[in-house]
Amino acid sequence: MPSYKLYYFPIKGLAEPIRFILSYMEQDFEDIRIEKDNWPALKPKMPFGKMPVLEVDGKQLHQSAAICRYLAKQCGLNGKDAWEDLQIDIAFETFNDFRQPVAAYYYDPNEDSKKLKWETLSKETIPFYQGKFEELAKNNGGYLANGKLSWADLYFVSCIDYLNALLKQDLLENTPTLKKLREEIFAIPAIKKWLEKRPKSEV
Amino acid sequence: MPSYKLYYFPIKGLAEPIRFILSYMEQDFEDIRIEKDNWPALKPKMPFGKMPVLEVDGKQLHQSAAICRYLAKQCGLNGKDAWEDLQIDIAFETFNDFRQPVAAYYYDPNEDSKKLKWETLSKETIPFYQGKFEELAKNNGGYLANGKLSWADLYFVSCIDYLNALLKQDLLENTPTLKKLREEIFAIPAIKKWLEKRPKSEV
Numbered sequence: 289m290p291s292y293k294l295y296y297f298p299i300k301g302l303a304e305p306i307r308f309i310l311s312y313m314e315q316d317f318e319d320i321r322i323e324k325d326n327w328p329a330l331k332p333k334m335p336f337g338k339m340p341v342l343e344v345d346g347k348q349l350h351q352s353a354a355i356c357r358y359l360a361k362q363c364g365l366n367g368k369d370a371w372e373d374l375q376i377d378i379a380f381e382t383f384n385d386f387r388q389p390v391a392a393y394y395y396d397p398n399e400d401s402k403k404l405k406w407e408t409l410s411k412e413t414i415p416f417y418q419g420k421f422e423e424l425a426k427n428n429g430g431y432l433a434n435g436k437l438s439w440a441d442l443y444f445v446s447c448i449d450y451l452n453a454l455l456k457q458d459l460l461e462n463t464p465t466l467k468k469l470r471e472e473i474f475a476i477p478a479i480k481k482w483l484e485k486r487p488k489s490e491v
Numbered sequence: 492m493p494s495y496k497l498y499y500f501p502i503k504g505l506a507e508p509i510r511f512i513l514s515y516m517e518q519d520f521e522d523i524r525i526e527k528d529n530w531p532a533l534k535p536k537m538p539f540g541k542m543p544v545l546e547v548d549g550k551q552l553h554q555s556a557a558i559c560r561y562l563a564k565q566c567g568l569n570g571k572d573a574w575e576d577l578q579i580d581i582a583f584e585t586f587n588d589f590r591q592p593v594a595a596y597y598y599d600p601n602e603d604s605k606k607l608k609w610e611t612l613s614k615e616t617i618p619f620y621q622g623k624f625e626e627l628a629k630n631n632g633g634y635l636a637n638g639k640l641s642w643a644d645l646y647f648v649s650c651i652d653y654l655n656a657l658l659k660q661d662l663l664e665n666t667p668t669l670k671k672l673r674e675e676i677f678a679i680p681a682i683k684k685w686l687e688k689r690p691k692s693e694v
Contacts, residue, residue, distance in 0.1 A: 336585055336623055354580035361573045370564045377557035382539055388591075401604070420539055 292317035293343040295334070297324070299489050300450040302352040303340040308446040308473075309356055309439060311482035313363040317342075321487065353380060353443075360439035372434045379424065379432035379440040386417040387447060394454040414459065422463040430469055437473075445473045453491040495520035496546040498537070500527070502692050503653040505555040506543040511649040511676075512559055512642060514685035516566040520545075524690065556583060556646075563642035575637045582627065582635035582643040589620040590650060597657040617662065625666040633672055640676075648676045656694040 292310060296303035298321035310317045322330055322339070331337045335350045342349045349355050357377075360366045367373035390413075393405040421432070421444075429435035432444060448470070452458050460467045473479055495513060499506035501524035513520045525533055525542070534540045538553045545552045552558050560580075563569045570576040596612050599605040624635070624647075632638035635647060651673070655661050663670045676682055 336588070337619075338588075349577065349581065351581045351584035354577055354584050357580060358573055358577040370561055374552065374557055374561040377560060378552065378554045381554035381557050385539070385541075398604075401601075416540075 290345045291343075293320055294318065294340060295320045295322060295330075295343070296340040297322055297327070298487070299491050300446070300453070301340075301491070302447075304446040304450055305356050305439075305443040306340055306342060306352055306359070307482065307486070308442045308479060309359045309363070309365065311478050312365070312442060312476065313359065314478050319487075353384070356439050356443055365437065365439040365442065367434060367438065375433035376438045376440045379438075380443055383421070383432075383440070383444050383447070386413065386421075387451065389413050390451050390454060414455075418459065418463050422465055425463075425465040425469060430465055430472070432469075441469060442473060442479075445470045450491060493548045494546075496523055497521065497543060498523045498525060498533075498546070499543040500525055500530070501690070502694050503649070503656070504543075504694070505650075507649040507653055508559050508642075508646040509543055509545060509555055509562070510685065510689070511645045511682060512562045512566070512568065514681050515568070515645060515679065516562065517681050522690075556587070559642050559646055568640065568642040568645065570637060570641065578636035579641045579643045582641075583646055586624070586635075586643070586647050586650070589616065589624075590654065592616055593654050593657060621662065621666050625668055628666075628668040628672060633668055633675070635672075644672060645676060645682075648673045653694060 292315060294303060294306060294310070294317050307317075307319065334341050335348050338350060340350070340352050340355070342355050349358070357366070367376050389405070389409060393402060393409050396402040396405055424432055431437055432440045448459055452460075460470055474483060495518060497506060497509060497513070497520050510520075510522065537544050538551050541553060543553070543555055543558070545558050552561070560569070570579050592608070592612060593616075596605060596608040599608060627635055634640055635643045651662055655663075663673055677686060
């Protein structure tokens with residue numbers, strides 16, 4: 289059995305989808321959380337100076353989406369063929385297009401431009417993507433692609449959890465199909481176990 | 492034979508990697524370029540209101556990376572197994588991390604914050620990624636992954652061309668391994684043919 293060590297900050301962020309998928313696989317992993325003060329010393333040892341990094345038998349893997357897609361192939365969370373994989377990738381990349389402006393708003397250090405970003409985000413971006421993703425799930429039997437569970441669903445649900453904490457609201461409150469998807473994923477025994485044991489973090 | 496219609500603005504941007512891969516496949520495609528004035532009328536007809544969109548036999552595909560990964564599987568520009576695909580995905584996502592701040596700088600409408608972005612970009616981001624990508628290619632036999640040509644290389648080279656136009660410099664000038672990779676890709680007969688026939692665009 290390969291050994292897995294996951295390095296990230298002590299938050300959900302971009303590591304939580306990896307933690308979800310490893311948990312879904314029932315794969316033990318060391319969940320190493322680097323405090324801000326210890327990061328500068330570690331940064332040069334990480335490929336491209338970034339985290340999350342998943343160490344598999346000592347080999348450093350980076351880029352959360354690439355890691356999730358790779359792990360998904362080991363536990364049937366990928367598609368059955370190239371066309372299905374394409375649909376999963378489209379759903380994931382589209383969610384990424386939504387995640388980025390949310391993060392850009394939250395981490396903006398300038399109060400004025402932050403306010404401006406919030407205007408667009410709250411009036412346009414959030415309602416637009418909520419409607420579109422709800423529609424996507426409705427058309428796909430409650431999932432984001434192919435009428436069945438995939439890594440894009442786990443990525444979406446684990447990351448929404450993080451975005452909700454940033455935005456101090458539940459993005460899925462008025463999207464019943466997506467809300468049900470989250471409930472279904474949270475009820476998977478291996479995920480439930482992870483949710484119960486994961487360290488509490490504000491975001 | 493399926494019919495391919497590619498919709499995008501009259502620039503290289505995020506469609507150029509798709510145009511490169513379709514050309515590499517020697518696949519005919521309609522290269523539909525939407526002028527800015529015609530975009531508002533078309534936008535609601537595009538999934539998630541964005542381009543590029545590749546129409547394959549009338550089915551609308553979106554998200555440039557998802558499309559490239561899908562096409563790559565049809566012409567051997569993917570990996571031979573999950574591990575190789577992972578390396579390709581890591582290289583692609585890392586390049587994306589570089590592309591985004593370049594685009595954010597170029598499209599920033601505020602002169603002050605644009606100036607600030609240029610400071611970080613020119614002094615930190617650009618030299619850092621130039622060095623890291625050159626090293627990556629050196630360690631991979633001149634390619635970005637697995638010691639052989641993949642869709643990540645085509646994505647990288649076609650998109651660098653675009654970023655160079657935005658930045659008014661050649662990002663590969665002092666990275667001989669990457670420069671050679673570009674030369675090699677530009678010399679592939681099908682790509683060469685595309686470069687000769689593609690419409691001229693400033694960016």
